[in-house]
Amino acid sequence: MIMGVKDMGNNPVKIINQAKLSILQGDITRQTTDTIVNAANSSLMGGGGVDGAIHRAGGPAILEECIQIVSLQGRLPSGQAVITNAGNMKSKHVIHTVGPIWHGGKQGEADLLASAYRESLQLAAENNLSSISFPSISTGAYSYPLDEASRIALKTVASFLSATTSIKEVVFVLFDSRTFDAYTTALREITGDK
Ligand code: APR
Numbered sequence: 001m002i003m004g005v006k007d008m009g010n011n012p013v014k015i016i017n018q019a020k021l022s023i024l025q026g027d028i029t030r031q032t033t034d035t036i037v038n039a040a041n042s043s044l045m046g047g048g049g050v051d052g053a054i055h056r057a058g059g060p061a062i063l064e065e066c067i068q069i070v071s072l073q074g075r076l077p078s079g080q081a082v083i084t085n086a087g088n089m090k091s092k093h094v095i096h097t098v099g100p101i102w103h104g105g106k107q108g109e110a111d112l113l114a115s116a117y118r119e120s121l122q123l124a125a126e127n128n129l130s131s132i133s134f135p136s137i138s139t140g141a142y143s144y145p146l147d148e149a150s151r152i153a154l155k156t157v158a159s160f161l162s163a164t165t166s167i168k169e170v171v172f173v174l175f176d177s178r179t180f181d182a183y184t185t186a187l188r189e190i191t192g193d194k
Contacts, residue, residue, distance in 0.1 A: 012184050014158075014191055017161055019161040019167060019168050020169045021157060024180075025173075025175070027173070028050060028133050028134075030090070031133040033133045033171060034092050034129035034132065035092060035095050035127075035133070036054070036091045036093075036094055036095075037081075039098075040097065040098055041098060042075040042077065043070070044075070044082070044096055046063060057087075057089050058094065059088045061087040062087045066096065078098045079098065080098065080115070081095050081096065081116065082123075083123055083124075097120045099137035099142055100138055101142045102142060102144040105148075113137065113144060114155075116137050117134065117137065118160060121165070121170075125165050125167055129167070131168065131170075132167060132171070133171045133172075134172050135175070136172070136183070137149070146178070146182045147186070150179075150183045153172070154183065154190050157170050158191075
């Protein structure tokens with residue numbers, strides 16, 4: 001059951017099965033949710049975009065743990081997720097996931113993008129976390145079309161929250177107004193809100 005509400009800051013909020021799904025424009029490195037999600041690459045060695053921002057804000061402790069993970073299990077395949085500490089940031093953890101690079105939509109990109117969100121949520125639930133912040137995975141350097149990516153992201157999260165889970169709050173933290181508007185439109189569409 002999805003109900004549409006608005007928070008005081010006029011950011012869209014949906015209640016799904018007692019969990020809160022909200023969208024805001026901001027910097028994910030400043031969020032206070034139990035974990036934030038990084039749109040990483042398979043090397044886990046950092047990069048630009050939100051990956052660079054998270055490593056800069058969190059400091060070297062995050063990269064040190066990423067290096068250990070890669071030395072144990074190798075590169076992180078697209079659509080999968082791992083969890084580390086969050087270093088100097090307010091959140092307790094960073095879940096690193098690798099979204100698909102857009103190659104035109106016929107190489108399984110949609111399934112891989114949904115998997116990146118689902119695996120991140122499952123990993124947060126396995127660690128008994130109750131709140132998680134997502135960036136807009138794959139819509140930057142990986143060129144995934146924003147309209148389609150935002151629908152996949154919100155549908156995947158809404159479907160995950162419809163089942164029983166420890167996750168009680170999911171926040172989409174979008175860096176620019178174009179991305180914020182796309183997610184706001186997509187949320188209205190999937191919840192039938194006018
Ligand atoms: N907070 C929230 N969102 C952010 C932030 C931030 N501080 N900085 C950037 N973003 C947004 C971008 O504006 C974009 O909307 O994150 C979204 C994802 O863009 P990218 O970071 O480019 O991620 P992606 O498209 O998944 O490409 C991943 O880029 O940075 C490299 O190492 C990364 O190789 C990987 C690739």
